[in-house]
Each structure stands twice: as structure tokens, then as C-alpha cells.
Amino acid sequence: MATSLLPEERALTTLHTIALAVTNLDHGGTDRERLLEGSGVACADLDTPDKLISHAQELRVFANALAATRDPALGLSLGLRMHVSAYGILGYTMLASRTLRDALVLALGHSALLGTYFKLSLEVEGPEARLVAAGYRYAPELTVFNSELCLTSLLTVLQDLLGSLIRPTRVCLSYRPPLHAASYEQMLGCPVEFGASSNALCFDAALLERGLPLADPVTCHYGLQQCLKLDAQLNSRHDVLDQIRQHLAGNLRESCDLDSVARQLHRSERTLRRHLQRLNTSFQRLLDEVRYDKARQLLVQTDLPIYLIAEQLGYSETASFRHAFQRWSGQSPSLYRR
Known part of the structure; x- marks a missing residue:
């Protein structure tokens, strides 16, 4: 009865994120059954891309992963492996978009398909663009993990879209430095500011108008239609x-x-x-x-x-x-x- 009150029980998402996490950790020697324990997700489900799960099920897998690996920087490392293809049809449609700005506007307009626990927005101020992640209200004990996963996966997506290893100008985080704070600059390759007003991945605003190497208008149009259908499925309850x-x-x-x-x-x-x-x-x-x-x-x-x-x-x-x-x-x- 109590669990139905939680926001993570009410929202649905795809299996893409935990499928990627389980595959990566499995290659590192962490048992799949242990990662999925108590989540209601079976190993066979990971090969079923159309299956939808609740955020609560996904969060259980994340908590299992942290307990199994005992790696405090797991959110950082998993996010850096979250390539744009991990987002299914949304990811491929982003790749086919005309410019980086078009791809990001597409993603932000279909945030349910990103499976994020944050409200994402794009801000531009002078020479700096910021992907801001705010409004987290899920499992408080996973705040740092989910913030790391969100921002580093956004960085990976930017690099995949542009086809180059760009570096952020800075990363802002709304929490105090964790014990593994030294890992941040090493893994992100840029200055990191803790205790900021919001979480944000900051980069050169000029990149927004850069054409994407895999742009294709026909593929983009077809992908957008599929995104709209899946979005409606994930948001079937009235707003x-x-x-x-x-x-x-x-x-x-x-x-x-x-x-x-x-x-x-x-x-x-x-x-x-x-x-x-x-x-x-x-x-x-x-x-x-x-x-x-x-x-x-x-x-x-x-x-x-x-x-x-x-x-x-x-x-x-x-x-x-x-x-x-x-x-x-x-x-x-x-x-x-x-």
C-alpha cells in the first residue's frame, strides 16, 4: 500500500538504461541475478526492448549495483558508457537531427523517453550553453548516483551526436563534495563546482549550431513519429x-x-x-x-x-x-x- 505513494511507482520507463548497466557490470564480473534481485525484472526481459518498467524497478537495480560493486563513482562511470543508442528510437532520431540544438530540443521535448529523474532544460548565456537537471524527487539515498549518471550520460550523448570528444567548460552540482570528489575532474576533464544552485553540464554555446555528421531528414521524420507514439504510451494518464x-x-x-x-x-x-x-x-x-x-x-x-x-x-x-x-x-x- 505504501509503495504506491512513491513517485517512482507511478512513472514508467524503458529497459534501456538498466539493460546497459547490467551488461556492463556483468562483463566486469558482477552477477546479473544479484543486480536484478527484488526488481521484478528477469534476465530474459533485458532482451525485450518494448517492455516497460517502473522507475522503482530501475532504482532497485541501481541500489543493487552500488551494493554489489561498492564503487562510489559508479554513477560517473556508467554515465560515460551511456551512448546515445541506449535511448532506443529517441537516440537514433537525435543522431539524424540537423544540428546539435535540434537534437537537444527533440530530447527535451520527449523527456519521458530519456528515462531521466530530472527536469531537463537548455539555457544559453553568452558563450556558454547549459544542460540543467533540476527537480529530483526520487529515492533520496540515490541522489548523488542519479545526478552523476544524468550529467555524465548527457556528456556522452553530446560527444556521440557531434562525433568528437568535446570537453565541457565546467560541471555544476547542487550537493556537497562526496568522498570520491577527486574522481570528478579526472573523469569529466573539466572544472567541477559543488554546492551550486543547480546541476548543470556547461559547454561552448557555438556547438549548438554545428551540423551533425549523421543528419538525415527522412530518418529524423520517421523517428519523430515513433517517438510520439512511445511518448503517448509512457504518459497515458492525463496530465x-x-x-x-x-x-x-x-x-x-x-x-x-x-x-x-x-x-x-x-x-x-x-x-x-x-x-x-x-x-x-x-x-x-x-x-x-x-x-x-x-x-x-x-x-x-x-x-x-x-x-x-x-x-x-x-x-x-x-x-x-x-x-x-x-x-x-x-x-x-x-x-x-x-
Whole structure:
């Protein structure tokens, strides 16, 4: 019951990323069965490119990989092996795009096909372009791993698209230096800034207008049609659920009720309630999902006392938050924080 509240249980992705990770680690001597343990993914599934899995299943494989290898820099090394072909039809369509900018705009417009846990955006300021990765709200204990995997895989994709080993101008990371911080500059070949306002891969903006060596308009057009179909499959549930979650996430400390959310979304409360019923959910369930997401982040990533976390989540009494968190996770907030 509790796991269905997690964002990683609600989102679907393809098998490409874990198939690549398992193959690479298997070649290094790590047993495939151990990597897939508890994920619900079988070895035979890795050869089925059309199969979809939840982000929770993917995260379990990542956690298994970290435990099995005991390599703190695993996210960096796996990301550097995540070639553009690992993204299936999206990757091949990017390769066939006219310019690097076109390829990146295509990818950012179909972020579900990238399987990323971040909201990606492209920013240009003067001579520098930045691929920014923000909004991570999944397993807090895998924040560093997923940030490393995201940014280094983006670097690999840039190099694959351009057909040359470009170097970033810098990499920005929003967390404090981990114990393996010295590995970053060595593996990325550029300055690394920890404690930044956001995660970002920065590179020469002039590269955006460079033509891609494998550009082909016919292939690109065909690939785009396939991307649209797969994107629709991954995002089959109506986006109104995300709209409600986004509103709640920004207003947890205030009185959250369906009527105020309906007004914000320019819908009637009755219409919104009917819509939620058709999707087999409820307003209270969405509110619990958002509160649980936020609670996990605050418990793991901050030292805030429990009563302040309860206040930020909109609880007037700390005991009510403790009871709710026990119901969601099966353990107390204090035990989860350990």
C-alpha cells in the first residue's frame, strides 16, 4: 500500500538504461541475478526492448549495483558508457537531427523517453550553453548516483551526436563534495563546482549550431513519429494529476483542499472530483503522495527537527504527521532518517 505513494511507482520507463548497466557490470564480473534481485525484472526481459518498467524497478537495480560493486563513482562511470543508442528510437532520431540544438530540443521535448529523474532544460548565456537537471524527487539515498549518471550520460550523448570528444567548460552540482570528489575532474576533464544552485553540464554555446555528421531528414521524420507514439504510451494518464501535484507541492503549508485547487486549475470541484474517480484515485491520495515525497526529502537531505517538517507539510500537530508517515512507509520518521 505504501509503495504506491512513491513517485517512482507511478512513472514508467524503458529497459534501456538498466539493460546497459547490467551488461556492463556483468562483463566486469558482477552477477546479473544479484543486480536484478527484488526488481521484478528477469534476465530474459533485458532482451525485450518494448517492455516497460517502473522507475522503482530501475532504482532497485541501481541500489543493487552500488551494493554489489561498492564503487562510489559508479554513477560517473556508467554515465560515460551511456551512448546515445541506449535511448532506443529517441537516440537514433537525435543522431539524424540537423544540428546539435535540434537534437537537444527533440530530447527535451520527449523527456519521458530519456528515462531521466530530472527536469531537463537548455539555457544559453553568452558563450556558454547549459544542460540543467533540476527537480529530483526520487529515492533520496540515490541522489548523488542519479545526478552523476544524468550529467555524465548527457556528456556522452553530446560527444556521440557531434562525433568528437568535446570537453565541457565546467560541471555544476547542487550537493556537497562526496568522498570520491577527486574522481570528478579526472573523469569529466573539466572544472567541477559543488554546492551550486543547480546541476548543470556547461559547454561552448557555438556547438549548438554545428551540423551533425549523421543528419538525415527522412530518418529524423520517421523517428519523430515513433517517438510520439512511445511518448503517448509512457504518459497515458492525463496530465491533470501532475498539475494537481504541482499545485499541492507549492502550497503544502497552506490549507489544501480540492475546491482551492479546482479554482487554481480553472475547473469546478465537481468536475475535478469526477475526473479523479475515473483515474481510480482521490484528492486525499494525491495530497498524501505529495506529502510523502516531500517528507522523504526533508528527512534525508536536511537536519530539520520533526516538528518543523510536520509544519512544512501542512500538519498542525506533529503527532498527525508521525501517524501518517508510519502509515505510508511502515516506519517512524526518526527511524527512516537513520
